[in-house]
Amino acid sequence: MENDVQLVACTVDNEEYAIDIRSVQEIIRLLDITRVPHASPYISGVINLRGMVIPVMNLRKRFGLPDQKPDETARIIIINCNGSMVGILVDSVSEVIRIPRQNIEHTPSCSSNVNTEFFSGIGKLGSRLLIMLNLDNIFEIRTDHQGF
Amino acid sequence: MDMTQYLNMFLEESREHLQKLNEALLDLEGSPDNKSVLDEIFRSAHTLKGMSATMGFSQIAELTHDMENVLHKLRNEEIKTTPGILDLLFKCVDALDSMVSDIASGGSGSLSIDDLLAELKTGNPGSFPATPDSGSAVGTTGEENSEDGDESVIITTIEFNEYEKNLIKQAIDQGFQCYHLVVNIDPRCIMKSARAFMVFKNMEEIGEIIKSIPPVQDIEEEKFENSFDLVVVSREPTEVIRKGLVTITEVTEPEIKLITGVFKPLNELPVDKKEVPATGDPVKPTVDAKAEESHPVQHQTISRAKINQTVRVDAARLDNLMNLVGELVINKTRLEQIGRSLQVPELAETMEQMDRITSDLQNVVMKVRMVPIENVFSRFPRMVRDLARDLGKEIDLIIEGKETELDRTVIDEIGDPLVHLLRNSIDHGIEEPAVRVNAGKKERGTVILAARHEGNNVVIEVQDDGRGLDIERIKIKAIEKGLVLPEEAEEIDEHSILRLILMPGLSTAEKVTDLSGRGVGLDAVKNKIESLSGSLHIESAPGTGTKFKIQLPLTLAIIQALLVLIEREIYAIPLSFIAETTSVLPQQINRIQEQEVILIRGDVLPLVRLNEVLQVPPSGIPREEEINIVVVRKGEKRIGLIVDTLIGQQEIVIKPLGKILGGIPVIAGATILGNGQVSLIIDVASLF
Numbered sequence: 160m161e162n163d164v165q166l167v168a169c170t171v172d173n174e175e176y177a178i179d180i181r182s183v184q185e186i187i188r189l190l191d192i193t194r195v196p197h198a199s200p201y202i203s204g205v206i207n208l209r210g211m212v213i214p215v216m217n218l219r220k221r222f223g224l225p226d227q228k229p230d231e232t233a234r235i236i237i238i239n240c241n242g243s244m245v246g247i248l249v250d251s252v253s254e255v256i257r258i259p260r261q262n263i264e265h266t267p268s269c270s271s272n273v274n275t276e277f278f279s280g281i282g283k284l285g286s287r288l289l290i291m292l293n294l295d296n297i298f299e300i301r302t303d304h305q306g307f
Numbered sequence: 308m309d310m311t312q313y314l315n316m317f318l319e320e321s322r323e324h325l326q327k328l329n330e331a332l333l334d335l336e337g338s339p340d341n342k343s344v345l346d347e348i349f350r351s352a353h354t355l356k357g358m359s360a361t362m363g364f365s366q367i368a369e370l371t372h373d374m375e376n377v378l379h380k381l382r383n384e385e386i387k388t389t390p391g392i393l394d395l396l397f398k399c400v401d402a403l404d405s406m407v408s409d410i411a412s413g414g415s416g417s418l419s420i421d422d423l424l425a426e427l428k429t430g431n432p433g434s435f436p437a438t439p440d441s442g443s444a445v446g447t448t449g450e451e452n453s454e455d456g457d458e459s460v461i462i463t464t465i466e467f468n469e470y471e472k473n474l475i476k477q478a479i480d481q482g483f484q485c486y487h488l489v490v491n492i493d494p495r496c497i498m499k500s501a502r503a504f505m506v507f508k509n510m511e512e513i514g515e516i517i518k519s520i521p522p523v524q525d526i527e528e529e530k531f532e533n534s535f536d537l538v539v540v541s542r543e544p545t546e547v548i549r550k551g552l553v554t555i556t557e558v559t560e561p562e563i564k565l566i567t568g569v570f571k572p573l574n575e576l577p578v579d580k581k582e583v584p585a586t587g588d589p590v591k592p593t594v595d596a597k598a599e600e601s602h603p604v605q606h607q608t609i610s611r612a613k614i615n616q617t618v619r620v621d622a623a624r625l626d627n628l629m630n631l632v633g634e635l636v637i638n639k640t641r642l643e644q645i646g647r648s649l650q651v652p653e654l655a656e657t658m659e660q661m662d663r664i665t666s667d668l669q670n671v672v673m674k675v676r677m678v679p680i681e682n683v684f685s686r687f688p689r690m691v692r693d694l695a696r697d698l699g700k701e702i703d704l705i706i707e708g709k710e711t712e713l714d715r716t717v718i719d720e721i722g723d724p725l726v727h728l729l730r731n732s733i734d735h736g737i738e739e740p741a742v743r744v745n746a747g748k749k750e751r752g753t754v755i756l757a758a759r760h761e762g763n764n765v766v767i768e769v770q771d772d773g774r775g776l777d778i779e780r781i782k783i784k785a786i787e788k789g790l791v792l793p794e795e796a797e798e799i800d801e802h803s804i805l806r807l808i809l810m811p812g813l814s815t816a817e818k819v820t821d822l823s824g825r826g827v828g829l830d831a832v833k834n835k836i837e838s839l840s841g842s843l844h845i846e847s848a849p850g851t852g853t854k855f856k857i858q859l860p861l862t863l864a865i866i867q868a869l870l871v872l873i874e875r876e877i878y879a880i881p882l883s884f885i886a887e888t889t890s891v892l893p894q895q896i897n898r899i900q901e902q903e904v905i906l907i908r909g910d911v912l913p914l915v916r917l918n919e920v921l922q923v924p925p926s927g928i929p930r931e932e933e934i935n936i937v938v939v940r941k942g943e944k945r946i947g948l949i950v951d952t953l954i955g956q957q958e959i960v961i962k963p964l965g966k967i968l969g970g971i972p973v974i975a976g977a978t979i980l981g982n983g984q985v986s987l988i989i990d991v992a993s994l995f
Binding site: 191193194195196197198202204205206207210211212213214216240243244245298 | 630633634637876920921922923962963964965966967968971972973974977979983984985986987
């Protein structure tokens, strides 16, 4: 048990990804998102989570994947990122799974069409392959706001 | 015992005492013969010593101890209050300050203080015994005294000197009870001094400690067995005193005796309680001298007992409370909306009540968060003194309205801008004494720092009676730096020229000191104040001085705002920036070199289309024919913001956008509307 890792599995553009459950605050259905002008294109906007204003990042855009209007299955995963909350918009959240630590490979040699700096490894569960997300790198946005 | 839980209390109280020391030393500098100031300094130093010794910060204790010795000599007039001595004491306070800061940042409070200690010792000739040789002379002579017979013997084994007798007499006369407590501490207790410290603290909350045996110093240094004696005067009954003691862990059942007719032996105590012989002190001279020495302790404990009924609260909890009230305000607005659409009279009535209670609650919470500006001002007298000395100037700092209250959020931010302005006044404003005399002014310059409320704003002024701003020099500099064209410079009015010194890169100082003159100061000040939704005005007259006037809102957490609709998006514009709203027909808009403008009462008003600035996607909603314009101002400037619809005025709670969205231009923050939707607040200052 000690050696198991609990992961939240989610999908983006038919690819399965996983996030360490310890950084997940909660998972919510899609809320009204308020657009923020001049924000980075990866940021969809901000939501009201019980009185807190939380930015939401669209993972599809972050990964450079084709944009798609969120449907019924879309979810926002609220991540506690060093004390501040950030939501990430995914196509769907499938389940919480537990896999042994040794089943995680830390050399990302996957053949995904997405920039590998966003990944921290691959989790194997039977025949399923889950791409582990590197949240720190995903949230690292160079702030080159265009002035005007 | 784990001392970390006391660390925060220690740090806070230390800082308070350091502040007091600074202030009192400044007072002493002004009036070297003032004994009461000296007493105050002594008390603060002594308390610091006690606290730090209890907490195990031996260097602070050592330094304060040596300071005390010097202070003692000053008080006994063995040495004179010279500038040298004062400087030395100031240096000590600085060293103490660094040590406390070190502790605050997790260090051990160690600092090389050998030099200071040596100086204190040399400035302190004639060896004063490091510690009074225990309290034996005072504390344990009771039995001998009882043999002595009637006069000074009292119920207990305690002996009082004249001073103490007087105190007790006065206390009893005023209806206080005087108790003799024998405090017993569990022999297994590891840190007896910490327990004793808590005993002192508790007793000072309910009364005044007028004597302790052995003396406080010894108790702090744990030079006692398992019990010590206290004499306490209080209005509280015995039971309260007992509770104050037994609630401390490891303090066992105390002995409490009432002291009535103080200086008569028990058996001679008749009904007359107040008969107190004023003279005829039988105490032997040697003992008396000893008692004299413990005076500082008494002074200290007595004055400390005047405790305000206050509670220290963690600032984070206040923020939390404020957030909750913010939530309440948001939900109240939401309820009001529902109420209006349902049109139920009972609901409307209840909503009115709710509205009243919520706004009362909001006012109360705001008041709780209010902090007197004294918290910021208090560090300036010392700073001004040091600066003036360094620059060879003579300056009086006059502080007015330090009790003016401001929201904590503003207090935290306003310190640095004020430091800048004060430095400016001292460095550039006030002339050298010789120059002043030549100009027919007083040799000493005056800097006035004043705060006051004006409506919903707080005004802070920094005024000096120095040389004033040199309009011509500013012009020349501005032209040099390319801020204005030479031909423009001739035309602009004086006021606009003054405002030029707020531009980045402009400094009129002829010599650059390490204080100011590098041209980074005033524009930083201006930006900071504007980021606090405030404004900065300058008035100056050559030869008579300069005045900087800062205007700030009382709070930054809840503001009044105008909600506007742009396509489908709702934005909030802080009311404090809004001059007026108006509407024009499209054909009234003119163009001057690509800039859209309208004429409003004869003045040209540049226009900004918010939908373009905010990159709002077109919604295809047909526009009204009239164009709504919100006229906003910053300082003297005005611009018109074009919006689609004015929704109305509303109280909004400002929420930060979060780290990942930090530094977004045009947006100052977010708020949550009655319907739960997030709306963005426009950073009006950035549009100019």
